[in-house]
Amino acid sequence: MFNKQIVFSLAGVSMIALVASCAGSRPASLDRAQSSLRQAQQDPLVARYAPGQLSDAQSTMTQAERAWKSDGDRDETSHLAYVTEQKAGIAVAVAQQKSAEDEVQRLRAQRENIRVDARTREVQQARVQTEVATDRAQAATDRAVAATTRAQALEQELTALKAKDTERGLVMTLQEGVLFEYNKAELKSGAMRNLEPLITFLREHPDRTLLIEGYTDSTGSDSYNMELSQRRAEAVRNFLAANGISADRIVARGYGESYPVTTNTTEAGRQQNRRVEVVIAHEGQQVAERR
Amino acid sequence: MRLSPRIQRCFGFFVVCGVLGVTGCSAARPPEAAVAQAELAVRQASESKAPAYAPTEFRVAQEKSQGAQRALSAEKYDQARRLAEQAVTDAQLAQARANAVEAQKNAEETRKTIDALRTEANRPTAP
Numbered sequence: 001m002f003n004k005q006i007v008f009s010l011a012g013v014s015m016i017a018l019v020a021s022c023a024g025s026r027p028a029s030l031d032r033a034q035s036s037l038r039q040a041q042q043d044p045l046v047a048r049y050a051p052g053q054l055s056d057a058q059s060t061m062t063q064a065e066r067a068w069k070s071d072g073d074r075d076e077t078s079h080l081a082y083v084t085e086q087k088a089g090i091a092v093a094v095a096q097q098k099s100a101e102d103e104v105q106r107l108r109a110q111r112e113n114i115r116v117d118a119r120t121r122e123v124q125q126a127r128v129q130t131e132v133a134t135d136r137a138q139a140a141t142d143r144a145v146a147a148t149t150r151a152q153a154l155e156q157e158l159t160a161l162k163a164k165d166t167e168r169g170l171v172m173t174l175q176e177g178v179l180f181e182y183n184k185a186e187l188k189s190g191a192m193r194n195l196e197p198l199i200t201f202l203r204e205h206p207d208r209t210l211l212i213e214g215y216t217d218s219t220g221s222d223s224y225n226m227e228l229s230q231r232r233a234e235a236v237r238n239f240l241a242a243n244g245i246s247a248d249r250i251v252a253r254g255y256g257e258s259y260p261v262t263t264n265t266t267e268a269g270r271q272q273n274r275r276v277e278v279v280i281a282h283e284g285q286q287v288a289e290r291r
Numbered sequence: 292m293r294l295s296p297r298i299q300r301c302f303g304f305f306v307v308c309g310v311l312g313v314t315g316c317s318a319a320r321p322p323e324a325a326v327a328q329a330e331l332a333v334r335q336a337s338e339s340k341a342p343a344y345a346p347t348e349f350r351v352a353q354e355k356s357q358g359a360q361r362a363l364s365a366e367k368y369d370q371a372r373r374l375a376e377q378a379v380t381d382a383q384l385a386q387a388r389a390n391a392v393e394a395q396k397n398a399e400e401t402r403k404t405i406d407a408l409r410t411e412a413n414r415p416t417a418p
Contacts, residue, residue: 079373086380093387100394107401111408118412 027074029081030064036088037061049098050091057087157204160197168288169211169281172198176274185231187239195239198278202245211279211287212236214254215261217270222256230254236276253289322372326363329356329378336382344389352381 037057040046046054064080067073163170178194179187202208214229214236233252241247263269281287333356336342341349355378362371 075369075373079377082377083380086377086384090380090384090387093384093391096391097387097394100391100398103398104394104401107398107405111401111405114405114408114412118408121412 024074026068027078027081029078030068033061033064033081033084033088036085040088040091043092043095045095045099046091049095053087053091053094057084057091060084060087157197157201161201162197163278163280169279169285172278172280174276174278175271176276177271179236179276180232183228185228185235187235191239195236195243199240199243199245201280202240202249205283207283209249209281209287210251211281211289212250212252213277213279213290214252215259215273215275215277216257217273218257218260218264219270226254226256228254229256232276236278251287251289255290259290321363321366321368322375323363325372325375326356326359329359329375329382332356332379332382336385339386340389340393341382341385344392345385348381348385348388352378352385355381 040054040057060080061084064077064084067080068077071077158165158170161170161172163172174194176182179191181188202210212233214231214233216225216229218225230253233254237247237250237252240250257264257273260269260273261275262272264273279287333352336349336352355374359371359374359378362368362374
């Protein structure tokens with residue numbers, strides 16, 4: 001005769017015994033899962049970059065523990081323990097991925113800085129080179145301007161001289177009337193005024209040599225005219241020498257009635273032929289005498 | 292000893308529950324949704340860098356998914372569900388590891404370009 005109480009407690013005890021004996025010892029998979037989870041929890045990268053994934057692994061671990069402690073379900077427990085391990089692995093992998101991505105961002109910023117620095121240096125160098133080039137161009141322009149100024153000054157001098165630019169040199173023609181009285185070889189008092197520009201020019205250009213040529217018209221004998229024109233040329237040379245122009249630079253020649261510039265049949269023509277020509281050699285050249 | 296019918300029924304009830312508890316009450320429903328989810332997860336992983344960068348993990352996921360389908364066909368529903376759930380996690384792990392490898396390769400590449408740039412920048416330039 002069994003009373004109800006004893007029967008129910010016996011049933012309860014046998015249930016527990018059934019569960020306990022069928023279940024056996026704690027599965028190793030649970031311990032493995034526990035270990036993987038703890039490693040993930042202690043990984044600072046996981047805490048920073050994959051807290052959600054870690055939390056997911058933790059809740060699966062809880063389920064696994066419950067499957068074992070409450071239900072004694074070995075298969076389900078092993079299954080949940082395996083899933084926990086894999087989820088811990090996922091947390092670690094995600095943390096590694098995100099940490100590497102952050103690193104890439106940091107490195108890209110660094111790379112940009114290097115590029116910017118290099119480009120800045122390039123720009124600076126280019127600027128320096130431009131400055132150098134500009135300075136050179138400016139210097140060239142300055143030289144060109146100076147040359148033009150010199151050329152213009154020279155032209156002005158020529159204009160002042162009223163000289164013609166020919167192959168032989170600069171030819172300045174002085175009519176008899178401005179330098180000499182008719183048939184005389186002494187310079188008139190007004191001669192200075194007409195020879196002033198020539199003196200100025202010769203002082204400015206000390207390297208130039210000159211040839212003073214005296215000419216007459218055809219009136220009178222050849223020899224007389226030759227002598228008169230020679231003395232007149234010399235008179236001009238002496239005058240120049242007296243005004244600071246070295247006689248070494250000057251050749252004085254008389255050509256008499258040779259080389260007239262126009263006809264001797266009219267008084268106007270003869271007047272024109274009675275002249276002195278000053279031929280200033282071109283730069284670097286010597287004057288070629290007529291003959 | 293003879294037990295009363297009522298007590299016999301109660302005891303039988305406990306035994307049945309115990310048996311059911313051991314084998315799992317969930318044996319009733321076929322886990323078709325779980326198996327489909329596993330197939331989907333594996334397909335997704337196959338289209339990612341997982342086969343290239345995490346081949347072992349990917350293969351495990353594939354095999355488990357196929358195993359889940361076979362278990363489903365064999366009406367081993369508990370096994371099918373578990374294999375399916377594991378396949379999903381395995382596929383996720385394969386993708387996560389592949390992503391990590393890719394990101395690390397990227398970082399390495401970027402480091403190399405910086406080294407090259409530095410060498411280039413430090414080379415003396417022509418005047």
